[in-house]
Amino acid sequence: MKIAIIGAAGKAGTHLLREAILRKLDVTAILKNAATLSVENVSNIEKNLFDLTKGDLVPFDIIINAFAPLPGEEHLHISAGHHLISLLGGTSKKLFVIGCSGCLFVDEKKTKRLMEEEEYPKDLLASSKAQLQNLRNFEKSSIHWTYVIPSAMFDSEGPRTGHYMKGEEHMLVNSQFNSYISYADFAVAMLDEIEKSEHHNTCFTVVSENVTAAS
Template identity: 45%
Template sequence: MNIGIIGATGKAGDLILKEAQERGHEVTAIVRNRTKLQHDVPVIEKDIFDLTKEDLSNFDVVVNAFGTSPDQGQPHIDAARILTKALQGTNTRLFVVGGAASLYVDEDKTTQVIDTPDFPDAIKPMAGGMAKALAQLQNAADLTWTFLSPAVEFDYEGGRTGTYQKGKDHLITNSEGNSYISYADYAIAVLDEIENKEHINERFTIVGESK
């Protein structure tokens, strides 16, 4: 497949790019600064907020691994709006590296992770912005998308186990009762879903074992 990765120099984007390359996909890095890129791949050097249909519609999948600091939420909302506009009415699938804050912790879907007492205030802006970005996708017409929420503990230093469990809209835990996934296993899940197309126009989540 022909895959474009927005934010390919970030932690998640870099690992997703590596995983896609190792599986033999054609990969293009979509970044603001090509000098930060560690891989020899085609590059679109452009800010996410300036991307257009012409930039993106030739890809089979566009992965949005765009990141912000924890105190910024509006950029995620704006990015969702811009990418939705660019990809509506095309055959290009939008795959969003999402957040865990919008996962539900109760069966009736009345309480999200962000609403729980222990959720850190410092990251609420970013978490809330990503939750609103998901809502935009869920309400978008004529758009093919997938949103993957990681576990609450999203561990960049964690090992690659090659295995994970999937859920939909609710927080899930591993055998130790923890909501955990490593970045390496998350990247595997992203490419598995891109290839298998099991969650079209929906959000799903994953959890893994620590290594």
């Protein structure tokens, strides 16, 4: 199994890359500038996501989209999704996408998403709306995909515990009643899914204990 990580120099991408290397998986980083890669001795393709071709992705079985647009460019989530759908159509390759907690439902009847709550941060709203549209586009597509949604508190500094709980489209909380996941444990969950392949053309979410807050 060969894995490509788009946006491998970003926060989420770096954790995914390190987790893949830890598991001794065959992984390649795809990024705009190879000089920004913080992980040494890893294969890489220095190319903008939007310049990728079908030929670039031929060697890979799994493509992870960890691309994170800059503030004000949230619409690029949708553009990136369209581009990857066009590249992967008619292939057996599988796309894994990092979603946004704003897409999670907060009620059992699935009538309200987290982004619709009054206290949801306004600076995250544009990204959440774009990511929801991205998800809807995947649902209409013919490609193979899995959309992995982090908890509301997505902690780039949190440790790797290797433990988490999974759900589907509803926001989960831990024993502290917090919707929390570290980037490191999110990477564990995504790589576990890649190896086990339990979610096909659907989304799931993960939550873990905040061991830093508990100590």
